[in-house]
Structure formats: C-alpha cells, structure tokens
Amino acid sequence: MPHPHAKRTGEPCWADLMTSDLPRAREFYTRLFGWTASDSGSEYGNYVTFRKGDADVAGMGAHEAGSELPDAWTTYLAVTDADAAVAAARAAGAEVLAEPMQVGTMGRMAILMDPTGAPVGVWQADEFTGFGAFGDAGTPVWHELNTRSYAAALDFYTRVFGWKPVVLSDTDDFRYSTIGPEDDMVAGVFDAAGHLPDSVSSHWQLYLGVPDVHATAATVTELGGTVIREPWTAEFGTFALVTDPTGALFVIGSVDEPPAAEKAGTEEDGTGEPDADLPIG
Template sequence: MPAPYANRTGQPCWADLMTSDLPRAREFYTRLFGWTVSDSGSEYGNYILFRKGDADVAGMGSQEPGSPLPDAWTTYLSVTDADAAVASSRAAGATVLAEPMTVGTMGRMAILMDPTGAPFGVWQADEFTGFDVFGEAGSPVWHELNTRGYSAALDFYTQVFGWEPAVLSDTDDFRYSTIGAGHDMVAGVFDAAEHLPDSVPSHWQLYLGVPDVHAAAATVTELGGTVIREPWTAEFGTFALVTDPTGALFVLGSVDEPHAEEKAIEEETEEDADLPIG
C-alpha cells in the first residue's frame, strides 16, 4: 500500500542501516529482498537508498572508521521541527547522540537515546518525506520498541511525540501497547525487561516484509547472515529474528497473500476486462 504514515507526526517515517561493510550489506539486502540501490553521491556521503521498484523503502550508510558502535538499523520518527523535538526530548530525559543537522534539501535530522536506553532518530521532512510503501513484501511492515522501562518509555514518547498508545496486553507475562488506531497501527512497545538478555539494551526493532518467512530465513543463512530465532507463528503472522552478515538485527515478517476469494474476484475482473465490448 502507499505509505500514508510517512508524514504523521511522531510516528515512524524511515529506517536506515549503519554498517561497517557497505559492499557486503548491499549484496545481502539486494539479494534477500530484491531491492535496487540509488547512491546519493558524495554530497550526502554516498548514502544509499534501497528501492522497491520506484519506491524508497530504507537507507544505508557507512560506519565511521574505528567506530565502537555495532552495526544496527535505526527507526526515525517524523517531526515538524527537529530542533524543538530534540529540546523536548532532552528535557524529558533523553540523551542527544547527534545534534540536529540539515541534510541538503532533503530535511533535517537528529539521533537520540530515549530514557530507557533505546536509540532512535527524528526526521523533519523537506523534499524527502520517508518510505514510500509500508506493509508490503520488501518494505517495512512494523516498528517495535523493546524496552526495559515500559512505563517510562510510554510516558516519554507520549509527552514528546504525542503518542496515544492502545493497550494490547497488560499481564506480567506479556505487556504490549500499539501506536496508531485500528488498521493504521504502525508500531508497538513491548515490555522486554524480563525477556532481553543482560547484554542487550533497550532498542527499536525493524520488521521487513516477505511472502515466505521460512524461505527468507533460509536465504539469510545462505547469504552469510544468522537466524537468531527460527520462524515462529503468532496471532499477527509468522516471524523470524535474524541478523545480516555483520550482525545488524532485524525481523522477517510475513505478508499475507490475497485470500482465495479475492484472487478469484481479481481473475474474473481481468477476464472481463479482456472481453470485447458491444
């Protein structure tokens, strides 16, 4: 579907990968998802746009040489004023990792760490508004905050970004809220305090859509990545937790094929369109 979410203030509008091995990551993601790439040129540090057909779906840049940071995907939230968002975030307990900067004529960005330790970005759009598709194979299908401070995280994002969380579950075993109403849900917040290994901090997690999670997980291994958690099926689909060859974590999420009845209707419509008129 087209991405009506890209300009919704406070909601995810983009995701990009910072990698220590640009050529290897480029080969991995283009082969796994069938993406093509567009190099933005030296003016933008040779930042790469991953594309699905004519649609921008994600980005990628190189880690600074000698950077101690792990390779990782970053989720960006849409804002109307990056400087104001940074000031509000700082006042609410966030740490600023990269001060607001203008990216040519594309927009203005900053990188922060929320009060529970999860890094994220903010994006103030100018010419570039974010991903062009959402919820399709080869595009982002979900963004999820796995946090060790569930209540603090909800308070922070509600205060700074105007979230109106909807509680999906509130038990000691599974505590989860969603962002976006009904079929427009675009992100979730998971109370991961009792689930994350001690060495894993709070983090935003990107879900990328595939038509067959089992097949895609096998391809991840063939391309040098790692399957951290084998495919599992839950209420909302089939998923697999994986990393790319340099360790950047993401989730494969199933994208349903049209139901049989819908396919039949589409086929009948196509046949009718081929009939002569008159």
C-alpha cells in the first residue's frame, strides 16, 4: 500500500544496505523478494534502488575498498533540515559518522550514531521522499531500535526528532514503546539491555514483509543467507531473524496474520504475551 508517513518528520522514510559484495547482494534480494534493481550510475556511486513493482522500497550501496565496516542495513529518519538535525543531534550526545551531504537533486543526508551506540541516517527530501510502499509483502513493514540504554534513547530521539513515544509495556522483563499515531505506528523502541549478547551493540533493525515466513526462511538458506532465529509466532505475527550471504541482519515478518484480538494465546509459550527475548514486529 502507499506509504503515507514517508514525509512525517522524525519517522523512518528510507532504508539502505551497505554491502561488501554488490552483485551477490543484488541477486539475493531480488530473488528473495521479487524486487527489481536499477543502478543509478557513476554520478551517484552506482547506488542501487530496489523496487517492488513500481514502488521504491529500499536502496543499496557498496562499501569502499578496504572498508572494515560490517555489512548492515541503515534506517533513515525524515527531517526538514539535515544540517540543523545534525547540529541538534551532536548537541544531544550523538556522534556524526557522515556530515550532511547533498545527493544531487534527490535530497540531503547524514549518518549519526545515537548516544546509545546505534547508527541511524537522516534524510532531507528534495525530489526523493523515500518509500513508495510500506506494509505489504516485499516492502518494509516495521523499524525497530534495539537499545541498551532505553531511557537515553527515548530522550535523544524525542529531543532531536520530535518523537511522541507511546508506551506498549514498561516492566523489567519487557519494556517497549511505539512511534507514530495509534492507527499508523511505524517503529518501535525495545529495551534490549538484558537481551542482547555482549558482542551486539544497540542497533536499528529492518523488518521486511513476506506472505509465508517459514517458506521464506527456507529460501534465505537456499540463497546463501543464514537463519539466526527460526520462525516464531508473537502477538503481532510470525517472524524470523535472518542474514543475507555477507551477514547483514534483517527480520522477515508475516503480512497475512489475523488481528491480535483474533489470535490471543499464539505465543510459543501459550501466554499470548510477546517474548521479550525477541523483536516483536
């Protein structure tokens, strides 16, 4: 469906992958999701735009030769002034990984590391506003900040991006807030301090929709990716945590689940409550 919140300030408007193997990643994602891929040419560093039908759904670029950065997806938040957003973020304790830069006539971007250690992009739209579709198979369906410093993260994004978080749960076992209006939530913040392995830092996580999570997880393996967590069912659907062939992490989530009220008690433990050890979607 159309992505009505792509221009809502402070909310996710785009996601792209930085990869060490552009051809391999291109084949993986086009075959997994039925995407088509178009190369922007040398003027834009051969940046690839993925499309589902006629809708822009994600992007991809290549790491510079010799880069030691891991392959990873980045979520971008919409801003009206990238330079002002970066200044505010720096004042609020963020590290600037890439200073604001103009991307031709498309817009202006920057990359930050928030005070809790999670990289995140900012995008000031000119000609390009971001996602052309959201919430369907083959498109993004959710964005989630898994943070080791939950209160600090909420404070930072509220101050810099104008968030108005809505508390979903606030217990020591499961602390989570959502972003966006009640009828059009687009992102979540998970208190992952007690759940992330020591080797995993705070990070933004991209969820991509599929009609059948179990079948897609099997295809991930067939295409050279890895299933990190086998499919599980939670209050909001069925999910699997996977990587592409070079290790970039993302979540596949079902888009055909009935409303939560119709499927109470579908958790693996039979309680119907989200498993705090896993993203909830």
